[in-house]
Amino acid sequence: MARVKLEMPDKYIFACEMRVRVTDLNYGEHVGNDTILSYAHEARMQFLASYGFDEGNCMGPGLIMADAIVQYKAELFYGMTIKIYIQAGDFFSRGFDLFYLLVNKENNAELARIKTGMVFFDYKTRKTASAPAQLQEFWHNKPNLFHV
Numbered sequence: 001m002a003r004v005k006l007e008m009p010d011k012y013i014f015a016c017e018m019r020v021r022v023t024d025l026n027y028g029e030h031v032g033n034d035t036i037l038s039y040a041h042e043a044r045m046q047f048l049a050s051y052g053f054d055e056g057n058c059m060g061p062g063l064i065m066a067d068a069i070v071q072y073k074a075e076l077f078y079g080m081t082i083k084i085y086i087q088a089g090d091f092f093s094r095g096f097d098l099f100y101l102l103v104n105k106e107n108n109a110e111l112a113r114i115k116t117g118m119v120f121f122d123y124k125t126r127k128t129a130s131a132p133a134q135l136q137e138f139w140h141n142k143p144n145l146f147h148v
Contacts, residue, residue: 004069004070004071005071006069006071006113006114006115008099008101008113009087009089009099011087012085012086012087012099012101012145013086013087013088013145014043014046014047014050014085014086014087014145015083015084015085015086015145016043016046016047016083016084017081017082017083017084017105018039018042018043018081018082018084019079019080019081019082020076020077020078020079020080020081020082021078022078024038024076024078025077025078029077029078030075030076030077031075031076031077033070033072036070036072036076036102036112036114037068037070037114039082039084039100039102040068040084040098040100040114040116043084043086043100044086044098044100044116047086047098048063051138056123058120058132058135059132059134059135059138060129060132061120061121061122061129061130061132062120062121062122062123062129063095063118063119063120063121064118064119064121065116065117065118065119066095066117066118066119067116067117068114068115068116068117069113069114069115069116070112070113070114071112071113071114072111072112073109073110073111073112073113074104074109074110074111074112076102076111076112080104080105080106081104081105081106082102082103082104082105082111083102083103083104083105084100084101084102085100085101085103086098086099086100087099091131091135092131093130093131094119094120094128094129094130094131095117095118095119095120095128095131096118096131096135097115097116097117097118098115098116098118099113099114099115100112100113100114100115100116101113102114120132
C-alpha cells in the first residue's frame, strides 16, 4: 500500500502551543486521529487571528477547508505539550495550502505533518470566491520566524 508522504517547509511564520488533554485520548490511550485535525483547526484559528483574520473574513471572503493530509510520526500522550508551526504556501486563484508541523515541545521530536487545502468561500452565496490579490503578497512579506 502506498503511504502518504508530505514534504514540509523548513521555515514557518507562526507557532503556538497546546497541551494534550485527557479528552483528546482514544481507547489506545493516545491522541486519536480526529483530534489531530482539531489541533490543526485551533492552530489555524490562532494563526489567522494573529493577522486580524478569521475563517469568516480573510481580507474579504471567508475560508473553507477543501481537503486535508495527515502523516503521523509518533504517538501523542496525555499531558504532552505540543508545538505547532504553520506556513502558508501553494497559492492559487481560489485558495492556498497551510502546512502544520507538530513537534513535542520537550524534545522537539516530530509528531505529525498536516497540510490543509484552504479555499476562499462566500458564505452568503455558498460559492467559492477569488483569492484577494494582496493576500499572497501579505504572507510572503512576513518574516519566517521559526526555522525547524
